[in-house]
Amino acid sequence: MALHLALGLCVYLLFIQGSQGNIDDFDCVEIYKQPAFQHPLLKDHKIQETFNLDGIIERSNKYNTKEHCPKGTVAILRQRNESKSVHLNTAEYSGQHFATIETMLDGSIYRGAEADISIHDLKLQNNQYSKSQIWLENGPPDQLNSIQAGWAVHPRLYGDSVTRFTIYWTGDGYQKTGCYNTQCPGFVVVSRNPRLGRGFWGTSVYAQLSLTFKLQVFQDGFSGNWGLKMFNEVIGYWPKELFPHLNNGASLVRYGGNTYLSPDGLSPPMGNGYYPVADFKKTAHFNNVVIINSDYKRVYVEDRKVRRYADSYRCFRVTYWGYTKSTGVAFSFGGPGGNCGV
Numbered sequence: 001m002a003l004h005l006a007l008g009l010c011v012y013l014l015f016i017q018g019s020q021g022n023i024d025d026f027d028c029v030e031i032y033k034q035p036a037f038q039h040p041l042l043k044d045h046k047i048q049e050t051f052n053l054d055g056i057i058e059r060s061n062k063y064n065t066k067e068h069c070p071k072g073t074v075a076i077l078r079q080r081n082e083s084k085s086v087h088l089n090t091a092e093y094s095g096q097h098f099a100t101i102e103t104m105l106d107g108s109i110y111r112g113a114e115a116d117i118s119i120h121d122l123k124l125q126n127n128q129y130s131k132s133q134i135w136l137e138n139g140p141p142d143q144l145n146s147i148q149a150g151w152a153v154h155p156r157l158y159g160d161s162v163t164r165f166t167i168y169w170t171g172d173g174y175q176k177t178g179c180y181n182t183q184c185p186g187f188v189v190v191s192r193n194p195r196l197g198r199g200f201w202g203t204s205v206y207a208q209l210s211l212t213f214k215l216q217v218f219q220d221g222f223s224g225n226w227g228l229k230m231f232n233e234v235i236g237y238w239p240k241e242l243f244p245h246l247n248n249g250a251s252l253v254r255y256g257g258n259t260y261l262s263p264d265g266l267s268p269p270m271g272n273g274y275y276p277v278a279d280f281k282k283t284a285h286f287n288n289v290v291i292i293n294s295d296y297k298r299v300y301v302e303d304r305k306v307r308r309y310a311d312s313y314r315c316f317r318v319t320y321w322g323y324t325k326s327t328g329v330a331f332s333f334g335g336p337g338g339n340c341g342v
Contacts, residue, residue: 025077025078027075028192031074041242069192069193096261098256098309098316099310101307108251109251111218112219114214117214118132118283118286119203119204125155127155131257135252135253136250136253138243142172144173148167157180164200165199187237188236191234193233207282210280212287217229249294267340270337271332274336276319276332276334280330284333316334
């Protein structure tokens with residue numbers, strides 16, 4: 001456990017002190033002039049500064065590096081021209097593959113999710129992507145509300161194969177709403193630190209080192225907004241106005257990997273590019289997999305309430321380990337990709 005905590009601190013310091021990409025890739029934008037406020041439903045929105053989850057969580061004002069924006073502004077990643085058309089991200093969109101665990105659709109309502117996610121370096125072709133993330137969803141397919149957060153290697157979006165902290169959302173089943181990071185109006189950034197779209201300087205080293213970061217998405221008990229927290233810092237939130245169905249909580253929570261194939265039909269690797277094994281230095285994994293229940297309490301995912309899902313066994317797999325003292329509830333996932341079908 002001490003080693004796990006040390007590695008968690010290590011990657012936290014790597015992220016805040018030496019991330020790939022620098023402050024020059026971000027603009028410091030006046031907080032009420034950020035992209036979110038171009039959304040018609042957020043015209044009169046007042047920024048939330050404190051969040052309630054098992055007590056009060058205050059917006060972080062601790063800046064551990066010189067790379068942060070001045071007071072009254074927030075860091076917004078500068079958008080590349082090539083990324084403007086990057087939108088489709090639905091489970092029904094041909095070419096995607098998944099290796100995940102997810103909650104049963106049994107009527108339960110969830111107010112958030114949390115996990116320690118291992119970080120990996122992958123090399124992809126331009127039209128491919130590979131992600132390791134958490135999904136929270138509610139609503140019928142054509143009206144699906146979906147929040148997604150984790151890391152992604154996405155050359156078309158970012159112009160490189162750097163592993164970057166990435167979010168996505170849609171409020172209508174991927175039809176007219178939704179985007180990555182702050183590419184469209186919606187997500188409200190409250191951090192002065194450059195976070196969304198920034199790369200991790202350190203990644204896991206196969207058979208030698210496992211690096212993880214702690215991610216939490218939670219519905220605030222007072223406002224109903226959905227907060228995004230990385231380690232001990234609230235990065236920002238999705239206002240409740242974006243989500244007619246998630247307003248009532250999430251009916252499904254999913255954790256794991258997702259890939260999209262290239263035009264030649266080849267899927268990229270997922271996780272660390274290897275099939276899951278018990279040795280966490282040799283596999284992509286989620287540790288301390290937590291659900292926030294309908295009472296806004298953090299509890300471990302229950303074995304009887306999750307199912308495993310992998311849609312191409314020859315390419316990607318998932319192994320659920322359940323609970324141990326050293327890892328909490330954990331699972332491993334991933335695979336080499338290749339000709340996996342569509």
